[in-house]
Amino acid sequence: MRLLQLLVALVAYGCLASWSAAATVDWQGGSTSLNDASQWYVLSTNEPTDTTGETRLPTVDDGAFVRNGTTVTLDSQISAGQFRLGGMAWTGGNPGPTTLVVTADGYLNIAPPLGSFLNAGHFYVGNAYAANVVQSGGTIRTTGSANSTGYVGYGAAGTYSISGGTLSIESPTGIGPRLNVGYGTATAEYGNGVFNQSEGLVRTWCTGTESYVDVGRSNGSTLNPTGIYNLSGGTLSVTAGATGEISSRYLAVGRDGGTGTFTQSAGLVETGWLRLGYNGALGKPWSNGYYTMTGGTLKVGYKFYIGRVDDSTLLPQSFGHFTVNQDAVLDCTGSFNMTSSSKVTLQIDSAADFGWTFGNWATMYGEVEVARTGGFCPVQNQEWLLLTATPDPAYNVAAAPSSITPGYSLDVRDTQIYLVFAPHSGDANIDWAVNVGDLGILAGNWNQSGKNWYQADFTGDGSVNVGDLGVLAGNWGWTAPPGGLGNVPEPASLVLLGLGGLVALRRRS
Numbered sequence: 001m002r003l004l005q006l007l008v009a010l011v012a013y014g015c016l017a018s019w020s021a022a023a024t025v026d027w028q029g030g031s032t033s034l035n036d037a038s039q040w041y042v043l044s045t046n047e048p049t050d051t052t053g054e055t056r057l058p059t060v061d062d063g064a065f066v067r068n069g070t071t072v073t074l075d076s077q078i079s080a081g082q083f084r085l086g087g088m089a090w091t092g093g094n095p096g097p098t099t100l101v102v103t104a105d106g107y108l109n110i111a112p113p114l115g116s117f118l119n120a121g122h123f124y125v126g127n128a129y130a131a132n133v134v135q136s137g138g139t140i141r142t143t144g145s146a147n148s149t150g151y152v153g154y155g156a157a158g159t160y161s162i163s164g165g166t167l168s169i170e171s172p173t174g175i176g177p178r179l180n181v182g183y184g185t186a187t188a189e190y191g192n193g194v195f196n197q198s199e200g201l202v203r204t205w206c207t208g209t210e211s212y213v214d215v216g217r218s219n220g221s222t223l224n225p226t227g228i229y230n231l232s233g234g235t236l237s238v239t240a241g242a243t244g245e246i247s248s249r250y251l252a253v254g255r256d257g258g259t260g261t262f263t264q265s266a267g268l269v270e271t272g273w274l275r276l277g278y279n280g281a282l283g284k285p286w287s288n289g290y291y292t293m294t295g296g297t298l299k300v301g302y303k304f305y306i307g308r309v310d311d312s313t314l315l316p317q318s319f320g321h322f323t324v325n326q327d328a329v330l331d332c333t334g335s336f337n338m339t340s341s342s343k344v345t346l347q348i349d350s351a352a353d354f355g356w357t358f359g360n361w362a363t364m365y366g367e368v369e370v371a372r373t374g375g376f377c378p379v380q381n382q383e384w385l386l387l388t389a390t391p392d393p394a395y396n397v398a399a400a401p402s403s404i405t406p407g408y409s410l411d412v413r414d415t416q417i418y419l420v421f422a423p424h425s426g427d428a429n430i431d432w433a434v435n436v437g438d439l440g441i442l443a444g445n446w447n448q449s450g451k452n453w454y455q456a457d458f459t460g461d462g463s464v465n466v467g468d469l470g471v472l473a474g475n476w477g478w479t480a481p482p483g484g485l486g487n488v489p490e491p492a493s494l495v496l497l498g499l500g501g502l503v504a505l506r507r508r509s
Contacts, residue, residue, distance in 0.1 A: 120144025126158025153193025182227025216260025254289030
């Protein structure tokens with residue numbers, strides 16, 4: 001096996017060495033079409049001192065570098081072994097951001113040199129200089145037998161906006177295609193990438209193993225590149241292996257020292273793994289991953305991790321934060337693992353269930369925050385089905401958050417987890433005590449309608465009246481730490497006396 005690996009490495013090295021001698025094609029033109037051969041300047045080697053230039057269109061034996069600081073249109077087919085929008089570090093002074101517009105007839109085919117083995121095409125948006133892609137149709141395809149890559153923000157600022165067409169980073173006969181949005185290198189720490197998808201297909205796929213999309217990733221140093229992915233329509237697909245092979249498909253938001261932010265309001269995301277805040281190995285730095293989902297569908301086939309999995313005390317615990325509302329659809333056959341270095345924010349605006357589905361493993365630790373939106377206020381003991389795990393046949397469903405918004409709890413019932421609103425009766429401000437603070441809230445809303453729990457409507461009839469006064473009086477003096485047992489309430493006559501004084505004051509005013 002080691003001999004085979006050595007042979008493969010030698011062959012790959014030979015191919016890479018031969019590729020380094022291939023010509024590069026540097027775009028010199030202004031705002032025009034990429035298929036204008038007169039605008040390309042061809043160098044016989046990768047060295048900037050070469051002066052034997054010619055004009056012709058790129059081929060798969062070339063690397064194409066565009067850095068004109070204006071706008072270039074892709075409206076036909078061109079090919080290149082690698083394509084760097086934003087140029088290379090040696091290509092001269094900074095001309096300003098370069099923009100590539102991809103139309104319906106545009107086709108950029110980025111492939112390894114002819115005859116290569118275990119090599120790949122590479123696509124960079126924002127390399128040495130800032131760059132943008134605006135795609136309304138057509139295809140950008142980066143391919144090879146192993147490790148094809150697409151970078152948006154590679155040590156510089158890069159933005160990709162797609163409203164139609166296809167971006168495909170693939171290895172049809174191999175392994176390891178990767179799309180990185182925001183990537184920091186050892187020498188270029190910033191790597192700020194922004195990806196906006198409103199329609200179209202964005203995918204990484206291969207027939208072998210390990211297909212990746214990383215949003216906000218460092219090369220493993222202490223630098224902190226940032227990646228942002230905004231999905232409002234279309235499909236983001238991470239695919240590898242034969243049909244049903246799900247354990248080698250990775251979507252990571254915040255990885256190995258980077259910070260990633262993913263916002264999904266519509267569309268479809270499908271992957272094997274989803275990791276929010278991930279440091280992959282010993283020595284990798286802390287990462288932060290944020291995923292906000294207000295709509296659309298998320299399909300995770302293997303494992304959904306929020307925060308670094310707690311499998312080693314030697315690794316820093318990266319932070320993951322998942323914010324989700326009731327309109328989002330989580331249709332997942334994989335497991336759900338919310339670790340101790342994580343946070344989930346549950347946005348509620350109605351009594352509708354969340355209704356997530358997962359595989360045979362669902363654990364919720366870390367911090368749970370409940371945020372009411374749209375003026376919605378639950379009634380006491382209202383509950384929402386949060387998730388259901390599939391018993392197959394062994395399963396583990398657990399909910400033991402390190403903290404949760406006061407007044408709420410998580411209730412495990414066999415294979416399901418429920419969110420429950422269960423404040424103590426009479427505790428209007430949910431401060432773990434029934435006292436003069438709650439009495440003041442009740443007095444301030446006395447005999448008014450259209451009220452909720454936080455305004456002292458303890459009976460849930462929409463009004464603050466004698467019924468709510470009775471609830472408060474019956475629990476007067478109760479106190480408890482979060483999750484603790486309360487003490488014995490004091491006599492109800494004290495609260496009646498206090499209310500009488502407050503009501504009298506209100507009448508005089």
